[in-house]
Amino acid sequence: MLTALSIRDVVLIEALDLDFLEGLGVLTGETGAGKSILLDSLGLALGDRADSGLVRQGAERALVTASFDAPPVGHPLYALLDDQGLEVEPGEPLIIRRQVKADGGSRAFINDQPASAALLREVGGFLVEIHGQHDDRGLINPKGHRLLLDSFGALDVGEVANHYRVWVKAEAALAEARARVESDARDREWLDHSIAEIEKFAPEADEEAELAGARADMQKGEKLTEELGALDQLLQGSDGAMAQLRQAARRLDRIGGEHDYLGQALEAFDRALIEASEGEDLLAKAADALRYDPDTLDRIETRLFDLRALARKHQVQPDALASLLSDLQTRRDALDAGEEGLAKLAGEAKTARAAYEAAAQALHHARVAAAIRLDAAVAAELAPLKLEAAKFRTAVDSLPDDQWGASGMDRVAFEIATNPGAPFAPLMKIASGGELSRFILALKVALAQKGGADTMIFDEIDRGVGGAVASAIGERLARLSKGKQLLVVTHSPQVAARGDHHLLIAKASDGTVARTGVRPLDTAERREEIARMLSGAEITDEARAQATRLLERL
Template identity: 65%
Template sequence: MLTELSIRDVVLIEALDLGFGDGLGVLTGETGAGKSILLDALGLALGARGDSGLVRHGATQAVVTATFDPPAPDAPLTALLDDNALEIEPGEPLIIRRIVKADGGSRGFVNNQPASAGLLREMAPHLVEIHGQHDERGLLNPRGHRALLDIFGRTEPGAVSRAWGVLRAAEAELAAARAEIETAARDREWLEHTVGELTTLSPQPGEEETLAETRRSMQRAEKIADDLAAIDEYLDGSDGGLAKLRQAARVLERIAGDHAALGEALAAIDRVVIEGALAEEHLRDARAALSYDPRALEDDEARLFELRAMARKHRVQPDELAALADEMRARLERLDAGEGGVLVLETRVKEAQKDFDAAAAALTTRRLAAAAKLDAAVAGELAPLKLDAARFRTVVAETEEWSAAGKDRVEFEISTNPGAPFAGLTKIASGGELSRFILALKVALAEEGGASTMVFDEIDRGVGGAVASAIGERLARLARTTQLLVVTHSPQVAARGAEHLLIAKSNDGIVTRTGVRTLSEAERREEIARMLSGASITDEARAQAERLLETA
């Protein structure tokens, strides 16, 4: 509920502080007194466009502060504040402040915390409903009719919302699987060729290093083969060094006893022969290790070059070819298995669609029942508002734009004369008729609960007498359950107010100002008399005003 409205330097308002109570509050004043300025100021606090033209001439900025009762902990508004990291202490009033600079630009605050105009607009529907003949954001906007019908009929779309979420998730998963298969299918020929190539090559981890080391060894053996052959000739054979030494040893054996030095010479030769034999053994080992087959070297090099070429082709290291082959085979397997997976996902989507269809159908049934109930409630309000020939209906029809709210399009339609076709509220009703339709609809909807604060801007325009009395009675009834502020030119409506605010313009010869003040009982009587008689208030008008106040 709106409890206070503070306005500084907005158009003709220099400084104004208003307090609001429960029930029906009426705002009256002569034409041009500035009633629209008051609503513009409230709209500014609720996120309306911050036009610098609203700043009072000579002022640097305009400031509007609106104070509301603390939001309930479980209210959607509280969740919205939490989502935007705006902290409101439990039980603390909600204070919205909007500043508009004379040179352009605006700033918003929620309990002294910065808030964008967009956020203020999001908060506005949770705080105040503003209804007028040209307010297409409210009851005249078909986009909001479904939500209004759901509130009226208490048709909670939770089951539909959950089913819709499951359906959308299943559809997304299916679409992703199909896209993956489509991509893989385009690559199937390449995958099959690559897997065949790698399978034929059969690369092994570490194979490239082993082949390279073997190749290096065989290349070294090739280089020293001639040297080893020459050493063989020097050491081995009948003319080799060791053979000559052995022959010398045999000769020395016959004469070694003739002199000690010959014996030592024989011993030395024996040692040399033994070392030579050891050298021959090492040479045999080296020759065996360094031996190579030219064909084997050729095969080794061919394999090595083939591995390296394949690695370059796939832009991996040779040791990664084995893993690449496994990956390619796995992709082919997934492609083959993917079609079966798609079938599973398609079944899941069909089941989710079936569940959504069932939930949406049940919701449609509840909405149709609520629509019939709403139509009857509105019809009961039309006759007292002198709309006897008019008919109202709530159209519930399937739309192609399914959503978490179901499959239904909801629109309120009217027919103002017998035999006339039904159409949208704004298309066939005159200004006076439209205002009464809005009131009838709002009264019917409000009886099932609604916003805590509503503003009706001259909703009684173009009517008078008994119709104005009926409007006043219904506004008073509506105000029993919600705070209601009404800008009115009707004395019958004004007389119903629990609180009466007078908007008046004053001029000191230099500056024109708009002011608002709460009227006493005597002042109320005088204001209603003015509304009845015009500029010249007569005793008869005062008497009639008294009767209106007594019967209100």
């Protein structure tokens, strides 16, 4: 809660240091004394727009420092500060400092660490609720109504949040798989065509080298045909070299025994015949390998050229076509499997959504029941606050499914109808600032200790009312302040008498310069101030006596 507020050079305030305590603190003073300056100064520390007009005339800058007790360990405020790179240890008081220069520009600090005005507003939302006729935060902001209803009804959204996370994860997996399958499906026709084309061609490993070699050999054979034919004529036939060599060997065989040399010559001829026969066989094989056949050459060249063209088409080497076929078949198999997996993922997403919807529907019914209880609690507070003709309701409406989230599928809004037969409208549409403040008070009382900041400020909540209504307001403020800190700017003596602490705001002038000051009042001073509020400019004994009765009755 707020422990201290230091103000320097803000409008009519030259220097002011205030300490604040738990309970109900009331701020009173004559009209124009500067109560709004005090609230504007606190608002500046909490991130309101920095207006150079706030700087006291003649000063270079305005400076406001607000000190707060340390939030409890685990408070979400620590996570916010950590996300922003600010180091604040649990248990360490928060000191917010904001300065505005007379020539424009402002700076802000949290525990002496630079901070933005936007961060001050977020931090301020955790620390202080300011309720006034121009306030657009706190209870009149629909963004917080669902959390307040859940807190009032002690509703746990954890199960819904868990189911939502599972559903979102399942939908993300399905979307990713669907995108992948759709991408592959766009290539399905090309895959099928390419696989059929390569399968029909049936490329073999090392086929290009074999075809190229066969083609080269046949082309050589075309050139060597005449030479091979001449060699065949020399070697074959009755007059060929082989026939002559065999005939010579047979004759030599008949006389080989007559002399050693003849025997050696026979052995040499035998060896020559063996070598010549091997040569003859090799020539025959060469002639067969190099045999030129135009039709065969055409078939070989056609196959070779088609093989290379197919490889170029698929941007691979000819010898890689067989491997490419295997890869394409694998991709097609994966596509088939992906389509099967898609159905499985779709089923999982459907199941996850159904589980989320069931949990969210249960939460919806619990919210509707809690809304009925809250409406009854607020209705009980309206008549004493002179709002008996008004009606309050908590609207729990279903959101379209594209707006469902971790908190469920509901939009929650506090609505009122100020007159019989009038349509219900959001709280912020109320024209009367006094009515708005009293509605907020009724809500705060109904919500009791269900969440909210530890420090609440009500600005002129009693405007336009008096007597029994003012007493009812004071009684409810006192009840609401138990265990919290309430600061109330009031013109009502009935409300002021309820305060645990009383601060008087007064303006003084030396004839040239006016200054606003604030001081705490003791018991006697409180009676005198309440008597002034009762009687006006001239304080009468009757007013003092009535002030005494108000203080004693409380």
